[in-house]
Amino acid sequence: VTREHTLKKTFLLVATALFLCLPATAQNTPAWEAFGGYSYARVDLTNLTHVNAHGWSASVTENLNSWFGGTLETSGYYATPTFIFDGTIYHPQSSVYTALYGPRFSYHGSKAFTPFGYVLIGAAFLRGSQLGYSASNIAFAATPGGGLDVRVSNRAAIRFQGDYAYTDFRSFETMFDPSTGITHLVLTGPRMRQNNFRVSAGIVLRFGQK
Secondary structure: OOHHHHHHHHHHHHHHHHHHHHHHHHHOOOOEEEEEEEEEEEEEEOOOEEEEEEEEEEEEEEEOOOOEEEEEEEEEEEEOOOEEEOOEEEOOEEEEEEEEEEEEEEOOOOOOEEEEEEEEEEEEEEEEEEOOEEEEEEEEEEEEEEEEEEEEEOOEEEEEEEEEEEEOOEOOEEEEEOOOOEEEEEOOOOEOOEEEEEEEEEEEEEEOOO
């Protein structure tokens, strides 16, 4: 057996193995993925305080191939923080909502696990209310992060993910209402950078194949 014959044989074996692996990888790649579950966020309420907020996260991902797709995500977080501003104690009912979209990079080579990373950008909406007064603001938001899907069946998985969340909401200021004699909060101050993080866990449903 010549060396050239051995190299050709080895090449054919490797090419055949790679060819056989391609369908298996494709079969592990769903065309669409829908996620929904619990989410925790450490929310920086602009210039006042940090809040532990609980809520939900939901997303839809279209996989264009075995490693690249686009993700549309929405989320909502709720808390009633306690803080002191200008010597007055406030307990506003606060909520933060996001609407984000961006690329997602996944590895579907394993049947048991699917690691992934993403960079999502969009908008965040903050609202706080107390004593009949409310303040709200819309800000730019960006959330680079990643996670892991643990396969349950061909159509379902359990997802764990976490990300850094950047926003630039306006800072809080106080306003006195002479008609009621009440001093309340408004979101009219300068924009400030908020550095937060989020973790989520829930169920992924998979549809179709790539």
